[in-house]
Amino acid sequence: MRRRKVLQLLASAALAAPFSAAADTPAKMARLGTLSPTLPLDEKSPGGMILLKTLQQRGYTLGKNLTFEARATNGQVAKLGEAARDMKAEQVDAVVVIGFPTVLACKAANVPTVVAFGCGDPVATHLIDSLARPGGVVTGISDDATTLSTKRLAVIKQAVPNVRRVAMLWNRDDLGMTMRYESSSAAAQSLGVAVQPLGVREPNDFNGVFEAMDSERPDAILMVADSLTGLNRKRVFDYANAHSIPAMYEYDFFVRDGGLMSYGADIKESFESAADLTARIFGGARPGDLPFEEPTHYPLVVNLKVAKSTGIRLPNDFLALADEVIE
16 A cells, blocks of 8 residues: 555656646746937936836846847947947847837847837838738827827917027938928917927037027927937027026926936837837737827926026916926
8 A cells, every 4th residue: 555655656656747847947048138329228227227127027027037138339320220220139038119210220130129219100100001000010199290299389389479580400311200390390380379490400400590590589488309309308408497488398397307308208108118018029919000199297397407597488377387397
């Protein structure tokens, strides 16, 4: 009887061994890449931290079952294609990106791509087939440029009730941002506001922009965000603040960095949504089958410290509308 029990125990142990070994086997390693036309979206950057935190909540932990490769081109858009091909060679499962040129480079390299923000209208620029069913290798976060542009101009009118002319600053070489400028221009005209178009292609062009505003002073400035304007943002802050011209930016980090006000998608929400889409790709979903998502929160952020230091008086009813006032 004792011998029979010993044999049964041995048999049970032999049957259990494969399952125990399988349980100890590490899960398949997911490979995440990020690509930015400015600074790296790494584990120390705000966007990178949000990505990694959200992915950890979805079961993907850096160093355990997730690897992370962050690349950036520091404003050198011509190098995005090479960086995207490097991501392809490293066989990343998904790359999270910002900006239209970055998405275009990753699409050309046939890399599974998730757009966090800043690509403009992906249908109008032919990045995807439709928001509901993108097709190809790109999915991500989008927004309604026309609606947003109209809202930004309406916000400027509330901040500067007597506004008659708005200077619009954008990168002429970025198709996504050019189309956003066109939407903003159309919205301004529908609101009875004249547009002062100030397109740039390289850093030296900002000198000409400032000279144009010296010659014909605008009542307000609207800067369309991309890698070129973003990397030169402090020059725009300095000019607008020195001349006491109210300036509107598209994202709140511009305001935290010295700009006056912003109205645009919540960046934290956008990166969290991008991480969710990335987790679904890690789980086997194809980017082209994942509908583009739209942000649900568009905070109005005002830097009252900048307003006071520059002598710009903002109406109290306008300040009451702000989601956040930085003092």
